[in-house]
Amino acid sequence: MSAKAKRTIVAWLLLLPLIVLVFFPFAVMFLTAVKPADEVLQPTWWPSDFAWSNFLTMWSEANFGPALLNSLYVSILSTLLALVVSIPAAYALSRFRFAGRGFFRQFLLVTQMLSPIVLVIGLFRLIVWLGLIDNVNSLVFLYAAFNIAFSVWMLQSYFATIPRELEEAAWMEGASPATALVKVFLPLAVPAITVTAIFSFINAWNEFVIALTMLRRQESYTLPIQIFSLVSGRYTVEWTNVMAATFVATIPVAIIFACLQRYLVRGLALGAVK
């Protein structure tokens, strides 16, 4: 047996308990989603019959399509906005020592310390004042702002591992700082930016409390509140619909993970240095 094959067995065995725990809620979600209506309350694991039509029912009853579009819109735009303001800030923090640097970093941390539950009344008044109530753009703005702290932190610690000699070498060769940044630095920073973007995207994709407070009409609902409204009907819960909707809402994120996980792999940035 090759060394890699041995490593494979050991690695998977060690990961097994965690994998079981990870899959457990997914199994509950999936199996409940495909149970025929009269079996939902029974604690059996395997449905007697796979009711795939539950997904179709859910799609129309849960008003899923528009909510999906809203969620994509909000998540993508807020991620872009967060990156646009975070990349320069992170670059500054990793390259320059300046008065107020420490203050800025601590301020960013502070922005994370208030739970949305705490802030919700104040934020709501702010959004009313801006006239952005019931407008998904208010979420773009808020999510981006909340993600700045994390994005800057994350990017800065990656940027610090990119040697500044590379840019200096470019300057020597006559490139302007802007050119050096775009041509030399940013390509090396792609993995870091990707990872940061994933974080922001998911935070926006899953956010609940703020969306619930800021949005009013069903047409502007994002996925989490659309799904949640299925559970918190006052008198009864449509468990199959809830689980089917949650399951479908998970798929885009899972695909993003699958496609982009290689960026989490080492070497891209540092390969260039060697």
Add this chain to the structure above:
Amino acid sequence: MHRSALINPYVLVLPGFLLAAFIILWPLYQLGVISLSEVNRFGQLKGFAGLENYLAVFADPDFLGALWRTFVWTFGIVIGALVVAMPVALILNEDFYGRSVARVIVMLPWAVSLPMTAIIWRWALNGQSGMLNSGLRDLGVLDHNIQWLAQASTAFPMQILIGILVTIPFTTTIYLGGLSSIPTDLYEAARLEGAGRWQMFREITLPLMRPFVNISVVLNVIYVFNSFPIIWATTQGGPANSTDILVTYLYKLAFRYGKLGEASGLSIMMFALLLFFTLLYVVLAVRGDEE
């Protein structure tokens, strides 16, 4: 070299600062004002109240219990996640067949919105219809149903476990990113000098991972301390407030009992508490780095 905005750090930092400041300072100011005011249940101010709201929070016997449980909750999850995520990240950083699949699997809990995860668990933990009980019975682990959410002694550990589970993906990702930033040649050099795996871990990996561990601890403490959905969806802090943490207690105070003044006072105190602990940690961590 000509002057460029790109080498003026203040210009670079400004947009991010403004955007972040905008959403935090105004609400914070509002909280401060409300907490010092007499306020009706709809947030309309009715006059100055001094520190009355703060004192009222301290006078509530449920406050201390919630405070204590918040510590258990926060440290339980943050330390639990750290202890699990570090070895998982190390394994996922090794070269083995199916590694990309394993990475995606470990990330998966993160793909589900937290309120939804919490609701799924509530459903799974149900005494009679719950799939956890029936699963454990099928495996022969249990011979009768456990009513997981009926009492704090089973509910609270379960909630912490769920908390750890949903914190692992985030933490592991940070560590994986950190591990990938460690230059391979360091390990090769060490290997040439005859260092063992454990030695390399201690001498190279751990020190270089410190900043990433610090980030993860600080951020996780902040997020977990303020985390609302898991406890709210499973027990709403019950039975008899025995699983309440500060943030669920706060929610009841603000939106169920309509005591917005007290709730704002509590918010400010929670903020101060968190600020104190993170600054303490940052100071300690920075000192550790400099040594």
Add this chain to the structure above:
Amino acid sequence: MKRWTTGLAATLALVAVAGIAHAETIRVTVAEYSKKTGPYFNDAAKAFEKDHPDAKVQIEVVPWDNLLQKLTTDISAGANADVSIIGTRWLIDFVSQDIVTPLDPYMTQSFKDRFFPVFFKPAVMDGKTYGLPIAASARAMYYNKALFKKAGIDTPPDTWSELAADAKKISALGDDIAGFGLQGKEIETDVYFDYAFWAYGGELVTKDGKSGLDSKAGYDAANLYKKMIDDGSTQPGVTSYTREDVQNLFKQGKVGMMITAPFLSKQIKAEAPNLDYGVAAIPAGPNGDRGTYGVTDSIVMFKNSEHKKLAWQFMDMLFTKKWRERFTSSEGFLPVNKEVAKMPEFADDADLKQFTNLLPDARFAPVISGWEQIADTTKNALQTIYLGKGEVKPTLDQAAQQINELLKQ
């Protein structure tokens, strides 16, 4: 699609993308009772717009659990709707803070005559009507006929001591069968206790304005429930069962008796059509006292509304026979309109009759500011007792003391 292209620019410029509204728009916040609530109100809005071409009705559906939170934030920022559904037990706070407006100027006698007075009363304060009963329900006892037969019991219990004896017999039928489904978690846990408390002669708030929990009725009712828990006559782990969880047990035929609202019949018809069940009165206490819980939700108009007249016209339409019928039937509530109640669909419904028969005994949540906190205090005390973490008398006494403090405020 316009939103998609202008989105980022709008965000950065912080410009509101307000609709160009020439029409008069009224906003209506509604609580989501079931998945049919949203479509119902949206259809109503469309019908209304058809009759009033200059009007627009914007329906805002809010999950019930978040309704109070949403109203609080909305009102605190002065951004509330024109009309909203609220729990009638919150109404006193809205009235005392001058948030809602009396409806009397708009109501004609013939409008009032559409309603059963019993549902109208809870929203009348200081002689003024502040809300209309948009949803009404009462409680009765559901029992599983098949389980009763198996246990050799012919008729549903008429008193609480009979109920306890029957529950014991039914529980003996099997490991996962429980005689009495007891709710011990979340909303209305206190009410589930009140059914027995009222039957034993208790009053939530006594005449001198104090909590009635620390009374003989309180101790007796709590002892009765605790004893049933201890001898296995209820499902195990009652503090993890919400009303909905107990209903689920009942639908699966695992519970002999439970007390809940008319909508359970509706759910059984859809989800467990073969269940052999009946509906009976809530059992009486030793002195023949009975009590069912009457609940209404009210639809109210906000004082700061700028479209009161139009808003009223919409409310008026909601209470016409046609729209009431559809709402009452799809959500499984009790008819509040006399005309609707006469329709065969409701008049010939045997289950429903049990509920309407109980109405003369119906009690509503006391009109007390901050009732939610008092209910929560009661719930915590009950959970402590159910879990065996506290003795009945001292726990109830302490809760009563806390409630007395709250009542003074």
